[in-house]
Amino acid sequence: MVKQPPPSSRRTTQPATSKRKVATSPKKPKAAAKDKAAPVEDAKTVTQAPRDMTKEEIRLFLTDLSHAWPNAVTELHYTTPFTLLVAVVLSAQATDASVNRVTPGLFADAPTPAAMVQLGEEGVGEHIRTIGLWRNKAKNVVELSRQLLERHDGQVPGTRDQLEALAGVGRKTANVVLNVAFNQPTVPVDTHVFRLANRTGLGRGKTVEAVETALEKRIPPEMIRDSHHWMILQGRYVCKARKPECWRCAASVPCLFPAKTDRPVSKPPRQST
Ligand code: SF4
Numbered sequence: 001m002v003k004q005p006p007p008s009s010r011r012t013t014q015p016a017t018s019k020r021k022v023a024t025s026p027k028k029p030k031a032a033a034k035d036k037a038a039p040v041e042d043a044k045t046v047t048q049a050p051r052d053m054t055k056e057e058i059r060l061f062l063t064d065l066s067h068a069w070p071n072a073v074t075e076l077h078y079t080t081p082f083t084l085l086v087a088v089v090l091s092a093q094a095t096d097a098s099v100n101r102v103t104p105g106l107f108a109d110a111p112t113p114a115a116m117v118q119l120g121e122e123g124v125g126e127h128i129r130t131i132g133l134w135r136n137k138a139k140n141v142v143e144l145s146r147q148l149l150e151r152h153d154g155q156v157p158g159t160r161d162q163l164e165a166l167a168g169v170g171r172k173t174a175n176v177v178l179n180v181a182f183n184q185p186t187v188p189v190d191t192h193v194f195r196l197a198n199r200t201g202l203g204r205g206k207t208v209e210a211v212e213t214a215l216e217k218r219i220p221p222e223m224i225r226d227s228h229h230w231m232i233l234q235g236r237y238v239c240k241a242r243k244p245e246c247w248r249c250a251a252s253v254p255c256l257f258p259a260k261t262d263r264p265v266s267k268p269p270r271q272s273t
Contacts, residue, residue, distance in 0.1 A: 046194065049201030049256035055218070057254045058202060062223050064251035065230035072229035074180050076100065081156035081181040082148070083107050086116070086141055088176045089168045094131040102128045113154045116145035140168025158182045172208070185224040187215045192235025193228075199239065201256035
């Protein structure tokens, strides 16, 4: 998929994933079987807007984001609903960039559920060991492929219940697949959306579920599907966790964040003596 340009001319890259610790012990995989609770860190620390946006402010805010991120699409690379599902499962607690580095090789060897089962846990692990929680994810990817063959004739199902019944598939993953592969108006809430919604007053809540419910209720129906991509890109590249870059934000007028940031002052060059 083609990456979208940021609203400003300079794009900030994601943190390098090479510093992530790679699990070395096979004894006990860390808990990440499902993709729930990714934004837990933010739930404790994220600053909330003093009030919810009005309907008019929400429409204005999202219209501004739509101009900032035209033609926004997922940054995960995929070619079919199956490869999308696998990529999203792999992206739990990992960056899209780190997943995109491993999936070309994985999907070349295993583009279908049958091929993924054939490749097996060890074979999948060989491809994905640079991303976090790879042992658990390799197990889940093979198991969900087996389940797709057994339950759905090798096809990715298009309902939330069926998706969430698959190994390693939680609510957020199901929402992404429904939104991207099946054009359904879902609002997947990841750490970026959680932070953005609370900070701006778009949809405040202390839990992922509360934010998802608030957004579903408040976003105009015709904007829900695309808003997923706008919000993720905005949170990832502009409304960043540590310090939002409000001075270059396309939606700063309707945003209710009380501590908007100014453009950093660049130091004058040192005079040579
Ligand atoms: S103005 Fe600042 S806080 Fe509000 S959405 Fe933009 S970057 Fe985020």
